Amino acid sequence: MRRPIEFKLRRRTLLAASAASAVAVGFARRGVAQEATAAARPAGPETSTVTLTINGRERELTLDNRVTLLDALREHLHLTGTKKGCDHGQCGACTCTVNGERVNSCLSLAVMHDGDEVQTIEGIGSPDAMDPMQEAFVEYDGFQCGYCTPGQINSAKSVLEEINAGIPSHVTDDLTAEIAVTDAEIRERMSGNICRCGAYSNILAAITQVAEERS
Ligand code: FES
Ligand code: FES
Structure with a gap:
């Protein structure tokens, strides 16, 4: 009669010990995982x-x-x-x-x-005191929706300064002569500015007008 009782006690002890070790392993693993997550977190x-x-x-x-x-x-x-x-x-x-x-x-x-x-x-001009390039864009209808216009005007001003400084483009024929402000030069140098409204010919006219005023 005593053996079964002893067996039950041993079994309970064994189960309790197993559960305790499983919990301990679980905690240990969770601790390692948390450390790894913390290390991986940017x-x-x-x-x-x-x-x-x-x-x-x-x-x-x-x-x-x-x-x-x-x-x-x-x-x-x-x-x-x-x-x-x-x-x-x-x-x-x-x-x-x-x-x-x-x-x-x-x-x-x-x-x-x-x-x-x-x-x-915003630093180029204002409605009351427009830059000559802004005035020319208005005069020649160099825009429709206007979304590309700030970039166009910034580029247009730079284009004339680059030509004036003698910086050649891919369409400059003579690298030793003064660069002429031709349609081809302006189109080439403005080719990085896209206008989805297609106001290109009016933009060209506006830039040409400013170039002529300066010459
Ligand atoms: S928004 Fe910069 S090039 Fe288009
Ligand atoms: S004016 Fe509309 S994108 Fe150029």
Whole structure:
């Protein structure tokens, strides 16, 4: 009669011991898994503080390092004149100038421009005091919906400065002579600015008008 009782006791002890070891192993495994998850979890976004001079005004921004210059202008400084068309460097809607040279701001990280001078369409002119290029676009109907226009005007101004500085393009015939402001030169140099409304001939007329005024 005593043996079965002893067996039950041993069995209970065994089951309790097994359960305790299973729980212990479970906790140990969970601890290892939690450590692994913590190690694999990415840290928060890396940020940098940059100072940009935008349209003559110094602005300090602390930004995620991945923020483009375009998004810094539009989303952080609310300068929405610079447009986002493709966000891939294909349309030119985001063109602004950095230290006097035109750039596609969607292709450039804002943190690369610490100390740089940026000019956007808001700094070129206003309805009451338009830049000659803006006046020419109005005079020659160089836009329809206007979405591409800030980028077109920024590029157009840069095109004339590049020609004036003697910087050749793919259609420049004589690299030793002064570069003439021809239709071909303007079309080639403006080819990075797409207009879905197709206002190209009027844009060309506007730029030619400004070039003639300057000569
Ligand atoms: S939005 Fe930058 S090139 Fe299109
Ligand atoms: S005016 Fe509409 S996209 Fe150029």
